[in-house]
Amino acid sequence: MRKSLPGIAQAAPCVLAATALVAFAFSINAQPPGGRAVHVTLHEGTNMAAALSPDGRTLAIDLLGTLWTMPAAGGVAKPITDISMDARQPSWSPDGTHLAFQAYRSTTWQIWTIKSDGTDLRPVTSGPYDDREPAWSPDGRRIAFSSDRSGSYDVWLLTLATGDIKQITSAASNEFYPSWKGESEIAFVSDRREKPGIYTIAVGPPASTSAERLVAASDGATAAAAFSPDGSMMAFNVIAGGRSRLMVNTASTGSRNIADPDEDVFPFRPQWVSPSEVLYTADGKIKRRPVAGGAARVIELTADISFTRPPFTPKRRAFDRSGPQPVRGIMHPVVSPDGTRVAFAALGDLWLMPIGGAAQQLTHDASLETDPAWSADGKSLAYSSDRDGVMNIWVRDLQSGADRQLTRLTAAAMQASWSPDGSRVAFSDPEGQIQIVDVKSGAVSRAHEHLNEAGRASWSPDGRALVVSSLKVYSTRFREGTNQVLRISLDGQPDRWFEPMPHKSIGMREDYGPVWSPDGTQMAAIADGLLTVWPVARDGAPQRPPRAISTELAGSPTWTGDSRRILYQSGDRLKIVDVPSARIVQEIDPHLTWTPSSPTYLLPGTGGPNPLRTKTIHAGRFWNGRADTVQTDVDVIVDGNRVKSIEAHRDTLHAGTVIDASHETVIPGLIEIHTHLSKAYGEALGREFLAWGITTVRNPATNTYETLESREAYESGVRVGPRLFTTGEPFDGTRIYYAGGTSLDDTGQLARVLGHAKDFGFDFVKTYVRLPDLMQKRIVEEAHRMGMPVTSHELYPAVVYGADGVEHIRGTSRRGYSPKISNLSRSYRDVIDLLIASKMTLTPTIGIQGGFRLQTMRDASWIDDPRIQKLYPVSIAQRWRDQTRTAPSAAAMDEAARLVAPQERTVHQIVKGGGRVTAGTDAPINPYGLSLLMELENYASGGLTPVEVLRTATTVSAEAMGAGADLGSLEPGKLADLVIIDGNPLTNIRDLRRVKRVMKDGRLYDMDSLLHR
């Protein structure tokens, strides 16, 4: 039966002809004004798979997630699928009429088939599980594939005529990459711990034996095997130790590698094209190689790609606001048990607001307070504060106003949750453990070992269990899953998972529930963006499916003590809903404001101009962010928060405050374009960036309210920190990984989250790796309409849809391998040419892909830098020190270098070709701030000049954020963000580490003031 393909008609009207049209490669409609026309002719494919038709005449390839066919001898490839399917790993039917492949049309991988002329496209599997890696049986009647249907990957068998699906393997380990050995045996790869490798299993009549037999042990990542026509030999790819091998195995001689020593063999099933020759993909090419030894022969490929990028101009941010602004960073509101008051955190402090009254500030200090939690008697609040240097749990007695420190840990204690009897507080630590502190004694005990960023715990009424929203994965092979309710017993019983809505996320972890009602009869959590409640048994087991009681996006649900009402946060408001009737009974506007703390333009008290607002920086060396060269002896005149003029030094220019940098180099403040701000780093986080010369950060993927709290705290002067460009929660498919990830399916949630992005004025939008391409397209269109750039991990077809940026050369990919980079860290011309031609920005993040580690192996002296010692949580600095304690072996250094150098070369090729690279790090994977400088050092060692390197963290990034008119360079009228460096980073990029002073928004910070609170 042919299923309809929702969305396919709208898939790509301006891009290319739909599925069935194969006569012409691509056609473009009229170009919209301003759109960039992109034409590239590709001869290489990164991590491309290929399959030769049974008659030996046609090759099928999956270049860029599109299926193409081409002559077996080489030549022009023609697409047979549209660009939005993410079609991968084709396998021919034995009669040569059809291809089976895996595709990601909706929110899971499914097996599809298509006629080789591009007609008769249909899914042959469906459902909430991932089905991958099809292998068509020699008799043509069945397709073997791998699937996570059983809680781990296993091999399954589809009978095409009936649609019956049968499980073939059943071990608890992962079994995948099936291939046929004759009619009645399937080989597969198993990651079983005791003996990983390639196994075979018989799939004859039901009565036949099903014993699994190891046919080749493996010491690395192994891909699908292929058997020679007579079944006597087997070929397969193994990647280990930074090397890739093409193995040929015979029963008599064992396994031997026939690949060239430095060959980059791609991780797909090779194919025997004769008893003596295999076809495979490697080095971006399709190749044939004699198994007896000898050189490979390349089959040349030509594939034309043409499209027009939709025109887009990002909105311009207002930097010069003055006067009171509404506070939008209201974090973690919690209702008092009697339902009369709300506590929350904002602008770095705790607040208490009588419902219907004005919020009062409970704390007034330079430290960061957050995550308030009520005691059941309503007399106390537990919260996190870094008052003693680390985010520890404190308790405020609301009657006396006294604060008491409850934990004294060296790592952040967050997400406090008070036991019903008031004797204990549960919290989470940076290791992902759930801990419990005894309120009287302060003794800490562990309630649960590491969880992946579980949400805030909620107690059972009897205090004998906790429930948290926790990631439940579909297998250990891939990291994504859905958030489900994990019940943690505190009296020694095993954990239990509750799945009130199977395959749907319950809560987004963080602060989205589940919250157990005080009377124990119900739970509440956010699902599909809405507040839902469901009845539960005494042990917490769901008794009916969740029912939505909000019609709008909701977060931070808390119950009143009578278990009748829930407070939640939606947009700028707090709402109280009567649970039985689902009616909103109170809507609360906190009415808080903050005021930007720009340098004073007017002299206090006089209303006249303030002479002190003028600053002259006398720069011995000066680089403006654009020029190819450094100027010497320059005066930068700053008026308020903007640059007024830049001129050759004259004594008469030394008016106002004169800053002598005559022995230093002045450059624009650096932009870190990919970092996630963590509240666990406390108040010092903002100073960490400035201390490394970073005056602007872009935060892709974060809790909306937490990131706005940071921005408001930095802009109001409550805390010292960089300018912040931010998005909110990332948009993802149904399966997610990180806490806070928005899991989207075809329900109405997409429109709601786009509305949220608009209401909160996100600077840009981040989409994540399980989002289907067609949803990506819609999000790009809507975000652009709102003036917001869009970035993701995806290159193609995102680039066609107009996505503005791509994060990470590698990064997570739903495919399990990257279409942007091979396992040996090499990107081929498809990736490089698309980036150059489209001008889509790339944030390489080489640092998290081995670059930071390699540099640290070579020189770990950064550990002793006072900034590392003074600004980062003690436990984190200690962990870094521990990691560098053992000297790396020469082999480890060699492998690390071999995996980093190709990434540096890719950056070099893109920049030299005219592409746009923006420097970012994905901190805090590596240290905030420092990691950006080391990322830049990677670009330099790839061969870019210092000026080219510095542009990736200044002008190019500013333009990518739509802030080129205000940031990125030092020119008259630009914002006064600059770094004074003791040394010259334009001759030695490592001198960037020698930050002496930093100016942000016209305000000057010396290193000493940044090192101390």
Ligand SMILES: [Zn+2]
């Ligand atoms: Zn001067």
Ligand SMILES: [Zn+2]
């Ligand atoms: Zn990231």
